[in-house]
Amino acid sequence: MQNLWCDKTAASFIEQYAKKAVNADLALRVYTSRLLGANPALVLHGGGNTSVKTESFNLHDEKVQVVCVKGSGWDLAAIEPQGFPALHLAPLLNLQKLKNLTDEDMVNAQRCQMLDAAAPNPSIETLLHAFIPHRFIDHTHANAILSLTNQPDGDALIKKIFGSSMGIVPYIKPGFDLAKAAAEIFARDPSVKGLILLQHGIFTFADTAKEAYFRMIEAVTLAEEYIKTHSKNMHRLMAVNSANKSIAEIAPLIRGACSKLLNGMVERMILMHRKSDLILKYVNGENLQRYSQVGVITPDHIIRTKNFPLILPSPFSMEMTEFKSVLETALREYQIAYHRYFVRNNEGQSIPKKELDPLPRIILVPDVGLFALGKSAADAAINADIAENSMQAILDAEAIGNYTALPESDLFEIEYWSLEQAKLAKNSDKAFTRQVVVVTGGAGTIGQSVANAFINQGAEVVLMDIDQARCDEAAKKIHSRVLAIACDLTKAEDIQRAFDRICQTFGGVDIVVLNAGIAYTGKIGEVSDALLRKSLEINFFAHQHVAQQAISILSKQNLGGCLLFNVSKQALNPGVDFGPYGIAKAATLALMRQYAIDYAALGIRSNAVNADRIRSGLLTEEMISARAQARGVDPTEYMCGNLLMREVTAEDVANAFVHLALAEKTTAGIVTVDGGNIAAAVR
Secondary structure, three states, rough: OOOOOHHHHHHHHHHHHHOOOOHHHHHHHHHHHHHOOOOOOOOOOOOOEEEEEEEEOOOOOOOOOEEEEOOOOOOOHOOOHOOOOOEHHHHHHHHHHHOOOOOHHHHHHHHHOOOOOOOEEEEEOHHHHOOOOEEEEEEEEHHHHHHOOOOOHHHHHHHHHHHHHEEEEOOOOHHHHHHHHHHHHHHHOOOOOEEEEOOOOOEEEOHHHHHHHHHHHHHHHHHHHHHHHHHOOOOOOOOOOOOOOOOOHHHHHHHHHOOOOOOEEEEOEEEEEEOOOOHHHHEEEEEEEHOOOOOOOHHHHHHHHOOOOOOOOHHHHOOOHHHHHHHHHHHHHHHHHHHHHHHHHHHOOOOOOOOOOOOOEEEEEOOOEEEEOOOOHHHHHHHHHHHHHHHHHHHHHHHHHHOOOOOOHHHHHOOOOOHHHHHHOOOOOOOOOHHHHEEOOOOOOOHHHHHHHHOOOOOEEEEEEEEHHHHHHHHHHHHHOOOEEEEOOOOHHHHHHHHHHHHHHOOOOOOEOOOOOOOOEOOOOOOHHHHHHHHHHHHHHHHHEEEEEEEEHHHHHHOEEEEEEEEOOOHOOOOOOOOHHHHHHHHHHHHHHHHHHHHHHEEEEEEEEEEEOEEEOOOHHHHHHHHHHHHHOOHHHHHOOOOOOOOOHHHHHHHHHHHHHHHHOOOOOOEEOOOOOHHHOOO
């Protein structure tokens, strides 16, 4: 493992944070924590924790000894000084005299010693950091270490490799008991460079940040070298089928099936697909059914990925109807097995637990790869990262012996441990959390407003527009979560490619806002066929082709869904010299109604927004001036030329789309957003 320490960079951290009144100890604690956090072979997504014992000042400006430990919710890869809440050290050390301490009392005792009550909760392993006397302590879940400890003879193997340089701690649930046990093992031989916690991870420590970090890298490197030199290379692959189906065919079926719980309720999940050489090596292994079902490599992972993935057969060896049937059966059996696991381990609990949802979080498919589920794309990505990272550790463990995991009773204790569940505690879902919204014409004024409205309500949003740079710029303005896809909506292959990518990233779609358009003008008796066809291509056929792709995915998911068309007032109230645009929009209005009729039985709704005079790429300042002049008014009067005498904005249109998306019992409906124009009223 590469050692990334740089004296110059370390000095720059000290200098940088000194300007913010952060002492050198904490500055270096930030530096080496980031070095550890940046390496996924050591920690992932909030895993691991680090600490430093240093001095601080109380309200009386008196020096006090404190331990600064990584706080809950902080990721080592991007941690800042405020991510290390400071706690009075002496009272924590005094806790070591106790024989027992409940988790709740431990958390309370830790919070009572915080210098800043507003700081994040300190790590659940704070006491272990406090009880070990070294100033700098690093803790990771290094893959190579776990490949060694997760063996039937893990204890003996660690002794063989590390000798007396490392203390060995048997598995104990994190908290007070683990902290006491680790401190006692350290006390037997204070010369050790670290502690290896069986089936948990590794701690290294020293009196300087540099040495603690070096010891971590040295220990992990030693483990990696052992694996490399003792690998038996016995991994064999199953026969591989040639890929003849796209992810857009497979993912929506899986997402739809996984969004229906045993009780028949629907709770949508985001589904992310991953395929790499490592993943394919893992899922195509002859012994996949064995090594993938042993259990997680470290208990921390179970709250994210559950203990086992769901395994499906390759869809390339069967028709999709058969794959769908096999999928539904396998998912049903997985949920029944999870329920039995819960009942089995919940019996005898002093405080009975409430069963979590029985859905898998990781799905493995030979020939295809890995699918990860989450309530958001970010959650799904974290779960996918953990699963992919675990694959390497498991394959390495198999290469040198036999991969093992903790008994399910120990893992159940962590999965249903309130302190671990608190890590995933989030605010209540927003209106469109777990849903995927696609917006065509997404880089335009209305498109961006629509995307903003849905992203603020928790949706995963995709912008589609013809120019990638413009689309990227629009997405950047909205949110980092927005996916920008360049797509020429007049080309079927572009649309297909865009939806394939959407299915790979999110598993499917839920709401499609068909917003793209170009306002072609001219007297209808004088315009060329070429112009009229051009207008129909972008203002009608593009919507039809996108809607067709969306319907294909929505039908596979069988979760309902919504098509939302921007038809403009031209569909109901044609304007002079606007025939090429208005005729296409009128056809699109009819298209919306036809989709409502044809797909209502699947729970798919189809509605439209009828808007007028919205400043945008269609209605430019030049066009506003021209239309105002044609009507003999100034531009302001023209824009407020409605019953309410108020200008209508893109945000108003966006709110109308959100309203229709929420209206679960409305289909074939039209919401008018124009400030009042009787000529354009629907009825």
